[in-house]
Amino acid sequence: MSIGPNITPPLADAPAADPQQLETSRGFWAETWLRFRRRKLAMVALAYVLFMACVALFSPAIAGTKPIICKYKGHIYFPALGYFHRSWENPIFVTDHFRNVYPAKLKESDPESWALWPLVYQDPQRRVRADEWPDHPANPTRDKGHPNSLNLFGTTRAGVDVFAEMVHGTRTAMLVGFVSMGIAGAIGITLGAFAGYLGGWADMLLSRLIEFVMCIPPLVLILALIAVLPHPTIWHLMAVLGLTSWTGIARLMRGEFIRLREADFVTAARAVGVGWFGIMFRHIFRNGLAPVLVPITFGIASAILIESALSFLGFGAPPPNPSWGALLEAGRDNLQMWWLIAFPGLAIFFTVLAYNLIGEGLQEATDPRLRQPGN
Amino acid sequence: MPPVLEVTDLRTYFHTDEGVIRAVDDLTFRLEPGRTLGIVGESGSGKSVTSLSIMRLLSSNAKVETGRIAFLGKDLVKLPEREMQSIRGRDISMIFQEPMTSLNPVFTVGAQIMEAIILHQKVSKAEARQKAIDLMREVGIPKPEQRVDSYPHQMSGGQKQRVMIAMALSCNPQVLIADEPTTALDVTIQAQILEILRKLRDNRGMAIIFITHDLGVIAEIADDVLVMYRGEEVEYAPVLEIFSNPKHPYTKGLLACRPRLESKYRRLPTVDDFMQTVKEGTGFRVIEKKMDAARLHHLETAGRGRLLHPKTELAAIGHPWEEGYHAPDAKTVAEGTQPLLAVKNLEVHFPVRRGILARTVDHIRAVDNISFNVYPGQTLGLVGESGCGKTTTGRAILRLIEPTGGQVLYRGTNVAALSGSELRAMRGKMQIVFQDPYGSLNPRMTIEAAITEPMVIQGVGANKNERRDRAASLLKEVGLTPNYLRRYPHEFSGGQRQRVCIARALAAGPEFIICDESVSSLDVSVQAQVLNLLKELQDKRGLTYIFISHALSVVKFMADMMAVMNNGKIVEFGPSESIYKNPQEAYTRKLINATPKDDLELIRKRVAERAAVTK
């Protein structure tokens, strides 16, 4: 230590202090991530979510009736992409009267052809019928589609494979949750923060806005939007969900800001000359995270259920669109077919669990008081 | 007599990302009923951790690695939490070092005291309330009937500290651990508190562990003294022994560098002038050192003499310039210089609210029509009874509280009229070190972030690395090591946090700083180091300070001009030396007289008194 008579003036002419053993320090969020990584359960949950994201991304390769890749009449095609968008499936298969049944037709129309098939020969949008695939009887319909070796999770009333539907439904489930809660979180946190921190007239106005949005029944709004939007899509649905569900987050955030804006460290930050933005989002926000994390984590999960309810109102993806919620809804009408509820229900449960574990982990990771190695 | 508390081989370590911190390493002491153990030591040497280990209130990353803490024969380390809980408060109670964060913000202080009373004594609510009021009166809180219903944030630092004391005393414990209980108290109140403690000790046989930096206080109250340095015990002996015949170089250094009202130094000596530590494996070795003459000369002559107000103004405030009366190197500010800060008729009133509709029934005149000037390069000392409005004045100057009335002119511009961005720019130049360092640090920001933030705002330092290096050197300046940069506020000791706050205030390169009790939790050596630093900066760059403190010796050392506040008003204002030499107000005189003395005579007298009592 260089405590001595020759006190080095700290500023102006301060020499670059010995930079040798100073590690570059991480930011708050980087450190949060570091602490998050130590929480086993949270990491397992995160892995689960990532796994689901992979399932969503590679769903056509997991379950489908269209080859992932095939060589047909001298060209290479990727018909499975048709599950993402119809136009990505080459029209040649329509022109050649494939009628969406590839295995036999491929051989029949071009004996030279070969194809790489998805893991499970099942379609999320239609029933697989007899003789499409060797030794593959038609999918059972009505209430006969108990889970079996060909239909792992059973089939729906119309004979659509539940496993395939769930695999492909992961896409919607993930997307809806993240996008809608992303929007809601962003709006809610920002407006709540402004209202709470600025107080006074800004609060009065923003709070009225919050109340205003709160009072609009979403059902009415959605139906009214149907009048305006000629073809509502899943993206509209996510936007609407996001734009209507931020009010709670905003109120909670506002409450935290009201509480924390009087805290001494905020006064200290003001004294240092930190601007309002810095105070709000560098100083207060990270200290008021706890109450909003909960609605956001639960919101991500419940968006999955809301999505199905809304697509049932004709808002969002049209019917053959595979979705967990739609399966549950179908199960509701026919409780005998327990598999329609059990599997999506489990998937939703795991998702709720995973998001919550992540939320818990995140909350604990943002608390430096819990900083301790190996925990 | 069997000891009430016996600590043997205590080792408390923190396990952190940065590795193991040996906060307490192999500590042994015993405490007998009716006796006081004073613990002194370097800031951050593990005093608080020791007391928290005894209370078993350590944070979750701390662990008592080895050792035994025997309370009446029971080993507290191994006691089930249930039993421990019944010991806390009733048998052992504690006054925490930082009263600001240790009080629950949503309960009135009265309720918090009453809870302790009801918990340990069979009394009704009304009785408890009465007792709480009595206790508050006893610890010197004015108007306790009104104050019981105050919330912590409505009280001054010293008042909160007294609430903590009242709370700890209310339980009538067998052992009282007082962790720097008087840092925020002015000397008169401090004397009063010490008196209470003494009485309790003598009448009830309460054993006290008294942690403090103020050797004067140690001299007044302790029977034995434990000196700690870097988590280890370096000396443990009866008080007279320590003062009359210190063995360890650290103790010697400590005794040598305590500031005295009558000291002549321009710079203060630190323990480093008396010893040197050498790393040795995981530990360290201390080598004694003698202060050389050159150093002593430097200490006595470095820097400028006192800088007083312009003569006309001195005359106006009743301290006309008299040649020869002042120190030979004292100067006055040139006539006609514009004051850096002019406070005119400043008033801050807090409403007192009652009832469901929270109607304002009265006002607390925290700052009541005060005016003064501070000239560039000057240090204004602000002293006064706890709760007299010092902090409020400081905050009002920076417009952190909107004043009820009056004006604050900074370089002639009215601070109240500044817009948001102008104000922010101005705040780069004006800084404040808060009285409550813990509360004023963002719990979720590393101190690196805390210190570099003002630099970013004021555009100091070109990039991240440069700023970090600057922060590191600032930390060194205030006596902390740069590898603390990545710690969070809660991972520091009280004194360390205080220094972090000073470093933060210095970071942006201000020209005017308000230091609100900024060195109260520092041991004398570190305190000296920090004070030296402040003076050095003043010399180099002409900084201006308002220095708020209870320690008159510190104020006298630092201040050119001095203001004495009482009840929100300035009762005396003038050159600090004149005021010390010749206090005009009875209140000022009382303050000066109550400063604890630590000369050997006095200690001997006290020891003799004690011996008589314990017989």
Next chain:
Amino acid sequence: MSSYIIRRILLGLLTLLLITFFVYGLLRLMPGDPLLVRLEMMDPGKHMLPEDITRMREMYGLNDPWYISYFKWLGKLLHGDLGESFTQHAAVAHVIRERIGATLLLTLSSLIISYLLAIPLGLYATARNGRWDERTISVLLYMLYSLPSFVAALALQVLFAVQLHGTAFELPLFGMTGDHFNQMSFGGKFLDLFKHAVLPVACFTYGTLAYYSRFILANMQEVIRQDYIRTARAKGVGYWRILFHHAFRNTMIPLVTLIGLELPALLSGSIILEQIFGWPGMGKLFFESIRMRDYPTLMGLILMFSVLTLVGQLLADICYAFVDPRVSYE
């Protein structure tokens, strides 16, 4: 404070005006026509004659632009008249009044029960955070959260109304009151209502537990590590008292916010559960009114929800100042 409240109430009225105006616009924008959805339109035998449709359109004020209709509605409202339902053949006020009791019985008891359960659960979770018992409980709660209420309702119905039929534990399958309710004694009425309410309230409640208790846990964790908790422990305060008294009080701001947010739900009921249990609540009414584009009823309901929402927010804001002395509204 009182001036704050008065100001808020005045502003609230303005907000209400804006909300109703906007929502009225939305209602009229919704595709669908209250006359075209009427069942008569689909009746293969008797159908509404075009002249009649025109006549009724005139009568219902559907020919006016929506803002004119809005002001007409508002004018009536100022006389305390909510108008007449298009589909229920009764005054809107009457229709709503008929449902309020049933809805409140369901929602209020559910709200109270869920907080009564969730608070201890949350506190318990705080105390035992990370241990196996807390983990088990929270996983169970998440499981309940993901269990669709229609499944739970059916299971409970089968168990209590069918399997336990004839035993002392039998509970009614549906409805809010038994047959000949009006002839029962006061105690009998109470018991009857109680029995009918058990299953719906249970279904209404279980799903919320996970959310509330997790919410409480999250906020408690923030507080439990503060220094003042250490002070309380040093005083020798018992662990549960620390949790409940010292820490919990400090989490009140978010909790009060949450309760304020939940307040309007008191009158919104639940469509699914009301359908399953044949409960004459507001959820069904609202849904039916939307389905039938019954504008007056919808406006009546929305006005009520809005008032409740505003009141909820106002109460929460006022409560902030009570639960946290640092918050003031001056």
Next chain:
Amino acid sequence: ASSAEKPPADDKFKLGDLIEPFTPPLLAELDKTADWQDMPVVDPMEELRDQKKKEPPLVSVEEALRLHNDSPEDNKKIISALSMVPPADGKGANFDASIGRCQVMDLASTNPLLMSSFAEAEFGDLTALFIINFDWNLVPFADANAVVSWKASKDHLLDKIVLRDDLVWSDGKPITAHDVVFTFQAIMTSKIPIPAVRSGPDQIKWVEAYDDHTLVFFHKAAQATNTWDLNFPIIPKHIFEKSIPEDPTLTTSAFHTQQQLKPVVGGPYELIEWNRGSNLVMQRRENFYMHNGKQVRGKPFFKEVTFHLLEDGNTRLLALKSGRIQETELEAQQWQTQTSGRDFYDSNTKAYGNEWLYMYIGWNLKTPFFEDVRVRQAMACAMNYDEMINDLCYGLYPRCHGIFAPDAWMYPKHPLPLYEFNLDKAEKLLDEAGWIDTDGDGIRDKEVNGKRIPFEFNLTVSLKPDRIDICNLLRENLDSIGVICHVVPMEAAVFQERVQNKKYEAEMAGWGTGTDPSLTSNIFGTGEDRNFGSYSNPKVDALYKAGLLEFDPQKRAEIYGEIANLIYADQPYMFLYNQNRFFGFSHSLRGYRFSPRGPYAYVPGVMSLWMP
């Protein structure tokens, strides 16, 4: 409450303002000129007893109750055994019994004039008084419980009805011809919002009460449907005479609110309790069947009838299984999967009836896609009917043969063959119609008005999963032949608006049957109200006109049969299936039988239910 609103002066309430002024001749004059012919006056219960005598039960009651309803034969046996009614003296019937029934929808009103839903119709059957009614074959007659005699003039322009003098309202006041006149006038009042009941009575020119019991109806024109116009419920004049002008809505004034809860009725039961949204209790009316201490009409079988509002199918089934209700409608999958076990058959049985209710996919002929009949025929070939019937409909519904059911009297003698699933044929037809994939994107297209448009259309459907599944099946097939069909489920109101305003391309829906085939003219007649697809065929129009004026049943049947064939050939609709309705009954219930419009939409209907 709204009485504060003062109507404009010229907007005064006037009873019967929609009736053209007319001075009826004296009765004696009429009797001279009319050439009265006797019309049937029937006691519906008696008729049912006669019918049962003609068709003896196929099995005994005990056997029927033991049967599992797994085939049409079983169904027939069960119905034949359990549709028995007690003898005229009521022997064997338990007159103290009460019945719990369920409704899927709440009543909106208890006023018979405001009746619109199924539940309201059933309530009307139990509580309201009708003069003219019809039986399970949809044959009209005058109800002998109310009428002494019914005569019609030979020119079909007059109907003379003499009421019985032992009829009283539930408040004891006699029911007279003046009540009928008053009701007619009320129906024909523009200020009174009577949505549906007015269609029919509006074809009546005048109703005159010549004395307390003698009524003459004057028709506007001689049409085969004239008697149907007399099928409206009667309301008490003494109750409404004063209150209607004050509150023409019939519902909102305090008096009317009270009337809603305790209406004065003329039917066999009266309302004693109505909890909106939950239940409704009716009690047998003493003064309906007793007059001056003498029984003058058949005693209604139940002491009390309760309607429970149960919207959830599972709850309904549980309620039946646990004996809380005695009868409920079943959903198809409940019939199929949840009512085959012992837990159901132990105390219940089930039965279904073939109804004249068909589901279709309707094309909007005004869109470029469907104006060509070949395209519509191609569509008809692109539906996998077998899968639809066997898988999606559980094999429970028969395929639809066009607008009339095969067992209807107006079904064509020589029906056209049904379309079969044949994608190759569909592709051929589409090619012929010019829908060819010219740009090689896999979607068929065609140049319309100089613009090339792809064959991509929306198929709107309401939010019913079974219907969505069927649309989806079509979508899948079309997709494989290069036609893009988006299935767009829509909320009911949106659906109705889009369809009724003809803003759609294709829709899936269904039609039930009216009482007379001529009623379908407003669906298929050019420019008619409900011709949402803008179908137009002059031949069909002409035939509808002829059918209305034809009084000979034989010839009428031929006319409508021809209409059915023409429409089937033109395919404005893709005809899917006839939807049956399924019911579960408690073992204790007897006397149920079905009609083409469901089990109770005729007389005696609900009144024939009883318990031993």
